[in-house]
Amino acid sequence: MNRTRSDVRSPVAELRSAVKSYDAHTVLNGLEVSIAAGERVALIGPSGSGKSTLLRLLMGLEPLDAGQIRLFGEPLDESHRRGQLHAAQLRQRVGMVFQHFHLFPHLRVIDNLCAAPIHVLGQSKPAAQANAETLLAKVGLADKAQAWPSQLSGGQKQRVAIARALAMQPELMLFDEVTSALDPELVEEVLVVLRQIAHESQMSMLLVTHEMRFAAEIADRVVFMEGGRIVEQGPPQQVLQDPQQARTRAFLGLLPA
Amino acid sequence: MFDLDYALSLLPILAQGLLVTVQATILGMLLALLLGLLLAIARRSRLRPLAWASAGWIEFVRSTPLLIQLYFLYYVLPETGLGMPALVTGILALGLHYSCYCAEVYRAGIEAVPRGQWEAAQSLGLRGPRLWWLVILPQAIPPQLPALGNYLIAMFKDTPLLSAITVMELLQIARISAAEQFSYLEPLTLVGLIFLLLSLIAAQGVRWLEARYAPVERTS
Numbered sequence: 215m216n217r218t219r220s221d222v223r224s225p226v227a228e229l230r231s232a233v234k235s236y237d238a239h240t241v242l243n244g245l246e247v248s249i250a251a252g253e254r255v256a257l258i259g260p261s262g263s264g265k266s267t268l269l270r271l272l273m274g275l276e277p278l279d280a281g282q283i284r285l286f287g288e289p290l291d292e293s294h295r296r297g298q299l300h301a302a303q304l305r306q307r308v309g310m311v312f313q314h315f316h317l318f319p320h321l322r323v324i325d326n327l328c329a330a331p332i333h334v335l336g337q338s339k340p341a342a343q344a345n346a347e348t349l350l351a352k353v354g355l356a357d358k359a360q361a362w363p364s365q366l367s368g369g370q371k372q373r374v375a376i377a378r379a380l381a382m383q384p385e386l387m388l389f390d391e392v393t394s395a396l397d398p399e400l401v402e403e404v405l406v407v408l409r410q411i412a413h414e415s416q417m418s419m420l421l422v423t424h425e426m427r428f429a430a431e432i433a434d435r436v437v438f439m440e441g442g443r444i445v446e447q448g449p450p451q452q453v454l455q456d457p458q459q460a461r462t463r464a465f466l467g468l469l470p471a
Numbered sequence: 472m473f474d475l476d477y478a479l480s481l482l483p484i485l486a487q488g489l490l491v492t493v494q495a496t497i498l499g500m501l502l503a504l505l506l507g508l509l510l511a512i513a514r515r516s517r518l519r520p521l522a523w524a525s526a527g528w529i530e531f532v533r534s535t536p537l538l539i540q541l542y543f544l545y546y547v548l549p550e551t552g553l554g555m556p557a558l559v560t561g562i563l564a565l566g567l568h569y570s571c572y573c574a575e576v577y578r579a580g581i582e583a584v585p586r587g588q589w590e591a592a593q594s595l596g597l598r599g600p601r602l603w604w605l606v607i608l609p610q611a612i613p614p615q616l617p618a619l620g621n622y623l624i625a626m627f628k629d630t631p632l633l634s635a636i637t638v639m640e641l642l643q644i645a646r647i648s649a650a651e652q653f654s655y656l657e658p659l660t661l662v663g664l665i666f667l668l669l670s671l672i673a674a675q676g677v678r679w680l681e682a683r684y685a686p687v688e689r690t691s
Contacts, residue, residue: 273593275594305594308594309595310594312587316590316591320609320610333601382596
């Protein structure tokens with residue numbers, strides 16, 4: 215693949231000098247990262263390296279201790295009420311898919327997809343349902359519209375969760391280890407869907423993943439993180455096959471250079 | 472000895488008292504359910520003063536006897552110009568008192584909703600009342616229905632306290648009849664039996680709720 219859009223367009227999301235700690239444990243320590251419009255970035259690294267925290271900060275699920283978040287070019291300031299509302303508006307353009315799906319268990323599949331478009335975007339019920347059915351067909355679950363989440367397999371749940379996030383028509387999607395909770399034989403059906411989305415849409419994607427081959431396949435850029443810092447980043451071929459840092463080589467199980 | 476004819480002659484008037492008792496229970500419970508929910512949500516508010524006020528109010532009401540609250544609302548409040556009919560005062564007191572217990576029940580239900588549900592809703596842009604109404608409460612309340620049902624029964628059994636502020640509920644009517652006839656055995660026995668019967672039926676309902684909303688495996 216030969217995409218160059220990442221170097222022409224402005225960033226959709228940026229973290230500047232981001233610091234985040236839980237109690238005494240510093241997870242991010244002055245992290246700088248930026249995702250360009252339309253760019254697909256794969257975040258790799260050992261567990262506890264701050265990859266998921268990065269996503270959660272962008273989504274506003276955790277407060278930042280110090281530093282700055284910018285979304286779609288606008289800085290977020292959540293120290294006051296107006297700033298929080300502004301941040302919430304910007305985050306409506308960001309979607310997220312979680313490791314453990316988090317479907318709403320009390321709603322049928324179709325209503326999982328329709329709730330936010332109707333109540334947040336103000337879509338009419340028929341419009342939201344029509345859109346939801348299209349999305350379910352896209353993830354191969356057209357026949358599950360009336361099912362309850364508890365009736366689905368893990369792979370099916372995750373595909374519904376992806377469709378639910380897509381229903382909000384986000385410009386940036388955050389995927390947090392979306393195949394890690396799945397049985398091995400269910401991983402591929404989710405990757406197929408992700409691949410298809412990557413090929414069909416112009417959406418920016420930031421993925422935390424342990425699937426190196428998948429990362430190599432769809433990412434424009436691979437970022438290797440450890441200890442809350444970026445150790446190495448670049449095109450997938452370079453980072454995954456010929457990393458310059460000894461730590462990256464060790465993580466990928468490559469022989470020392 | 473127990474005079475059956477006298478007991479039967481009391482039934483029509485006791486039925487009137489029962490009507491008042493049931494009315495006080497149902498309206499009091501509706502008030503408690505609604506107010507309790509607001510207190511539970513306020514208690515989780517990010518606005519600290521609101522959360523503290525709610526927690527403090529719950530502790531205060533739960534730590535003072537219902538009878539004193541009734542007296543206060545009926546005999547002291549009118550001095551400030553806020554006089555209400557006895558039954559209205561009784562319903563208000565029952566509702567206020569039990570709302571604090573209901574709030575704790577709701578709180579347990581809300582805390583049992585997994586954090587991931589909040590996060591998923593937030594990531595979809597659902598916030599404020601919509602978040603509560605669409606995602607949190609439908610998951611938080613059903614498992615707590617049996618506990619709320621038990622408070623309904625408890626409140627029902629507390630309604631005789633309303634006789635202390637002149638409400639013509641079941642016990643009050645029984646007591647008046649008894650005083651007129653100088654015979655306490657029949658009216659008080661009947662009142663006891665009526666409470667027993669209705670409580671048993673309600674307990675059956677709670678058992679049904681427990682079976683219906685038994686904690687199921689919640690995979691989302």
